[in-house]
Amino acid sequence: MNLLLIHQNFPGQFRQLAPYLEQQGHELVAICSHKRPVALRGAVMRYSEPQKADGLPLGTQLWHEGLQRAAAVARLCDQLQRQGWRPDRILAHSGWGETLAVAELWPDVPQILWPELWVTPEHGGHGHDPAMSAPGLEEQLQQLGRNCLTRAALDQASAWVLPTRHQANSLPPRYQTPRLHVIHEGIDTALASPNPGVSYQVRGLTITRDTPTITFVNRNLERLRGFDLFMRALPRILQQHPSVRVLIVGDNDSGYGGVHASGRPLRQVLLEELAGQLDLERIHFLGRIPHPQLIGLLQASWVHVYLSYPFVLGWSLLEAMACGCCVVGSTGMPVQEVIRNGVEGVLVPMTDPQLLAQAVLGCLADGRRREQFGRAARQASLAWDQTVTLPQLAALVANPLA
Structure with a gap:
């Protein structure tokens, strides 16, 4: 045809x-x-x-x-x-x-x-x-x-x-x-798949599966996708887990939800709000990265955070699941269409950074739980292959x- x-x-x-x-x-x-x-x-x-x-x-x-x-x-x-x-x-x-x-x-x-x-x-x-x-x-x-x-x-x-x-x-x-x-x-679950031998460089550091990492991926860092909630959870996470690295992918444009009331990028607003509360040596803003690099990032991730108010479902969540990530997501749609709380991941409301921090810390501290969620997420992702x-x-x- x-x-x-x-x-x-x-x-x-x-x-x-x-x-x-x-x-x-x-x-x-x-x-x-x-x-x-x-x-x-x-x-x-x-x-x-x-x-x-x-x-x-x-x-x-x-x-x-x-x-x-x-x-x-x-x-x-x-x-x-x-x-x-x-x-x-x-x-x-x-x-x-x-x-x-x-x-x-x-x-x-x-x-x-x-x-x-x-x-x-x-x-x-x-x-x-x-x-x-x-x-x-x-x-x-x-x-x-x-x-x-x-x-x-x-x-x-x-x-x-x-x-x-x-x-x-x-x-x-x-x-x-x-x-x-x-x-x-x-999605391509043969490409987006678990890889115990993954390794890549960030700021001269080698990241592997042995490196405690949290990943957060959006096209743009915006409120609609929970970037503000994630950032406000980081002070407690970084304080209570002194070796974890935070890898953030996304541009600073206005995104789907519109610009901040000040007209400034939300990242700038939040870094000013949280000044003195964050160990910026352990937070890595990567901007947009090539897709193969994104897959490597997800393959090494200990905990992947995906938050959203009701909107379209991002491919990055499905690819994170296919890579065997332990996902901490938000309750409600669109996340609950692919993740059941306590089965493929942990879901928390989009309202409380302390609850988010608690959920992330709990997953970081429990390797068996991370592996259990990762296996279930991988299995669920195959329906979207x-x-x-x-x-x-x-x-x-x-x-x-x-």
Whole structure:
């Protein structure tokens, strides 16, 4: 089949699926808006990022940019059509409006969309984060444009895919139909796997499985992912465990939950708040790191901390589980979809740094307990392996109307 993949940040959700489909003999063409190299045998077509509409409300901005993306993608599709290429299926993320005009060219081509999440104020922390007010009209209006783009895209689609049941449950009832499929993109549990011989360097120090380490991994260090709670737990952890090392992965951008009220990076705010309470020689901020380095970090970790208010499930948690990490996570969704408290890890509320510190210290002190949680987490992660999920996704591509 000819398959058209559309994602402004391609490959995005198609990181594993695109090469798998190519290996099956399908011809792929991708459309994106970035200029980075892409590992794809097929053609990669690119459009320019839309002009920003500064000063407009968020919902209006998203529509303004989304319609520009839709027009740009449609013109590239028209170019493909004039070259004699026609897709049998269209696979796309629905969040940026890119597919909205494709049906003008190919109204009978099935579209399979990845909406990822139907965003509500709670997904920014409202109603859960005690530092934020209960969601009001303004917070709801902020999400209106994004969800209207998703609605318009889904109304043209033959099927839509959500990676977790939590994310699927966010969709309104009108989209809770047989066209909804809960299939994760999949992780590589052969790559992300326990490795007793792992070794790497941090600040000239060699980290192995014999080095007591705590890991914390986010795309950005933000409140939505519990970075503030984690940092406030560290003074007690570092004081009571004098040799533990803390390895933190993530950028200092605003992230999904927005900027700090001061406008400064949250890391800077917390380091000032906790000045004099932290042994900074044992805390290592690594920024973003290459994926192989991340896997090594997780393989050596004694305790991996993953915290989140209700939002999408990060791949890093599943990969940590696959590496056999002892996970201390947060209660509620999305973590509880993959970890049961006392079985695959320990779960604590997103409200008390002392409870978090206590849970982490308890795991650091009990090697048998760490191994028990790590084995159970590894076993649970196998259900999310790409050898399970990719054939399911390929079957959906073959027959989206089943």
